[in-house]
Structures are given as C-alpha cells and as structure tokens.
Amino acid sequence: MRASLKRLICIFVLSFLPNSVLATPVTLIELDWGSQRVLTHALANILEDQGIDTDIVVHSSPEQWLQLSTGRADIQIEVWEGTMGNKFMSHVKRGRMQVGGTHHATTREDWWYPKYSEALCPGLPDWKALQKCASVFSPDGKGKGIYYSGPWEKPDRARIRALELDFEVVTLETSDELNGLIHRYIESRVPFLVFNWTPNWVEAIYEGSFVEFPNFTEECQSDAEWGYNKKHIWDCGNPKGGWLKSVVSNDLAIKSPCALNIVRHFKLSNSDLALAASLLDAHTLTIEEAAQVWQIGNKERIDAIIKEANCQ
C-alpha cells in the first residue's frame, strides 16, 4: 500500500511539476536602482523577441533571495559584491540558486561626497578626516554627522562604531529619494555623505569622491583583532574592485534553456551600466523608454548575444 502510494505520488510529481514549471513565464526581478531597472526591462524585451514569455516582478533587494531560491523568480541581472556578495555566495554554495554569469564590470559601493565638501573637511577622501569634522555633515553644523543610505544592506552602523566616527545613519527608502537628495544638496552646495556606487549616473554629472576607508579584506568582516579597531569587526570599507554577477534560479534550465543561454552571454561592462542608469536617472525617460534606447544603442551586441546563445 505504502509503496504504491509512493509510486503514485512520484508519478504525480514527475508528470505535474515540470509542466507547472514550464507553464509559468520566465520571471525577472526588478530592484530599486536605475541601471538594474533599465537592464531588467531590456533583457525581458530581448527574451520576448525570442518568443519567451516573461514577467517582471518588483521586489526590495533583501526579498530577492527567497524569490530566487523558491523558483518564484528566475533572473536577477545585477548582483553587486559590495551589498550582496556574502548572502549570494552562501545561497549558491547551498545549491539554492546559480550564478548566471560574471559581468565584465568592476564595481564599488561606498560612502561618497561631492567635491566641494573637501574644502570644509580637509584630509578627505581619507576616512580619518571624518573623525575630526563630523559636524560639517550635520544639519545644524554642530551635532553628529549624518550619513544617508538607501534600501540596501550594508554594515554602516558597525563601521561607524568600529572606526569611532560621530555619525548616525539615515536610511532613505527608495533610490529616487536618494537621487533627489543628491541633486538638491549639490544645487545648494551643502556638504553631505551618501551611499553611492559606480558605475552609476552620478559620476557622469557631478564631481565627487568615495571616502577611502581601510581596504576591505575577508578578515575585516570576521576577525575583530584585524585592523584599526581590535574589538570590533567592520573597521574597513567595501570592496573596491568588486564583482558584478547575474543570478538564475535552479528551475531556469528546465523552464527555458534559451533564456538561460542568453543570460549567460549577457555580459555587462561599466559603460553599459552607466548608460542605463543615466538614461533613467539623469533624463526624464520612463524605465521602458530607457530600456528601448539602451537596446537601440546596443543592437549589434544584442544580435551577437542571441547568435551565441544558439536558441533553436
């Protein structure tokens, strides 16, 4: 009885599961920053042109892991080492999702300020300058400095503690708010510190620098003894030559080998991301318009990717 029940379940699962996987569209995750939004839409258009049914779902950055590990979503096109590296690699090691590809781009995500702040806080970009002039970055010029971050996961409070900085973190909820703040403060020449990254649109328009914290090492995140502060971890910055990867669900290979192949060949450079981000955040295009402009500018490459993916 038991054995036959088992067999029945087995037959049921085998006959039903692949079909249910096959019947759902290839789902791409849209996250909250310019280049990722635009490139997600561009990739979805490219897949649709190959006859693949796609869906785009919007999530916060921390939500992506559950979506991908359960197969509710299949593709996330920009995994950044600085904010997502640890989580991502631990999921890949456990077999819950797979690396889609490693892009050509090198990335950096860290504290950033507009150039004119240097006159008010001499010694920048060296982080030690911040130990002396936190108040330059406070709203009333007297109290704790403020560091503005966005809806991504970074150990900024741990870093502030480990490096003995008189700062507090204000977390903005969307990248649009962060972008608005950058425009507004630079227009009125207010000194500020904000989470920024490269490649991004900011560098195309405004002069500024990343704060040079002690160089990132593995030990900095795990060994309190390491570095400036012997009692606390995170007495360092984020990786400088960080990687950028794409991630795919384990299901994608069954669902659409063609989509998987296209993702594997869809390799992005720094200028690919900078252009995508600028089209959206420095112009007034919608995400879909920006995606189409990006596709037109990259038509030959996209054709080559489709050829290499060898879908038929």
Ligand code: TMO
């Ligand atoms: C993940 N991000 C590019 C916003 O740092």
